[in-house]
Amino acid sequence: MSPSEKLIEVHKRLLRIFGEPKVRRRTPMEVLIRTILSQNTNDNNRDRAYEQLIRKFGTFERLLDADVHEIEDAIKVGGLAKQKAAAIKRVLRWAHENYGKLDLTDICGDPDAESKLMEIKGVGVKTARVTLLFGCQADVFPIDTHIYRVFRRLGIIPWNVSREKAHELVDSMPVKGIALPLHLNVIRFGRKICNARKPQCARCPLADLCVYHSVGHT
Ligand code: SF4
The missing domain is CATH 1.10.340.30 (Hypothetical protein; domain 2)
Incomplete structure (x- = not known):
């Protein structure tokens, strides 16, 4: 299964488990x-x-x-x-x-919005994308610490890739149209099941897709 196919499979399974996430609108x-x-x-x-x-x-x-x-x-x-x-x-x-x-509503719809926000000292790609995804309803995918961990364990992105590079890699995958539910559901999964210290592999609904599990880490 390619990383893109795995990403879509993860999205489908998490949607079945957690459903479509609800989000409060904010500026x-x-x-x-x-x-x-x-x-x-x-x-x-x-x-x-x-x-x-x-x-x-x-x-x-x-x-x-x-x-x-x-x-x-x-x-x-x-x-x-x-x-x-x-x-x-x-x-x-x-x-x-x-x-x-x-x-900042004028930034919504600006094709350079992400790089413009990153002009602000301390605003990296994840923060810029979170702002655009939740504040502008833009179709962009931010990778936070939970998503970074889960995607590396699953083998959707390579283990040794940086968080910045991970954003580029995921942009080449079919995240368009599913960015918001995928982002929120993977975070929820990372908190509840695939947590940092003690992943709950024995009850994991993604275990058959997981590289980390298959090589005996857990
Ligand atoms: S099998 Fe374990 S390490 Fe792999 S995704 Fe599930 S909880 Fe995480």
């Missing part, structure tokens, strides 16, 4: 700031940090004008507050300089 600016806040923490802490940010500052305009230490204080629940506060400031400044407003 690209919200998605980008929430993605920055999600670094090195769990979803719960990311949500709490974002809520505290909005409760404290109310608008992105006030957030841009705020003292960076006040931002750090508001988001400390998720850790790495200093780096994240600086990154949020950079994103807001960049939006203001490029679009004259604290809103």
Whole structure:
């Protein structure tokens, strides 16, 4: 089975198990700031940090004008507050300089959107694509830490490929039209079954497709 065929088979099986994921609509600016806040923490802490940010500052305009230490204080629940506060400031400044407003909706539909977002220091390909997938409903596939692990274990991408290169490889596979459900369902699978430390291979619905399992790692 080729990596592309395996990817489609994984998508079909995960859809049967988890169904079509439901997603709450957010603006690209919200998605980008929430993605920055999600670094090195769990979803719960990311949500709490974002809520505290909005409760404290109310608008992105006030957030841009705020003292960076006040931002750090508001988001400390998720850790790495200093780096994240600086990154949020950079994103807001960049939006203001490029679009004259604290809103990134104009980037949706721009064919260079991904590379433009990556001009912002600290925004890599995964963060740019998450912003476009969830904030613009663009048909792009971001590879987070769970997807990277699961795809390498399954042999969809080679073991020694970098995360950046993995994005390029997956772009040559048939992800168009299935990016959003595949992205969310593989993350869910990675958290529930194929977790980093102790993958649940004995009850894995993808075990027959898995290279990692077949060579006796588990
Ligand atoms: S068999 Fe194990 S390592 Fe392979 S995908 Fe399933 S849980 Fe992950």
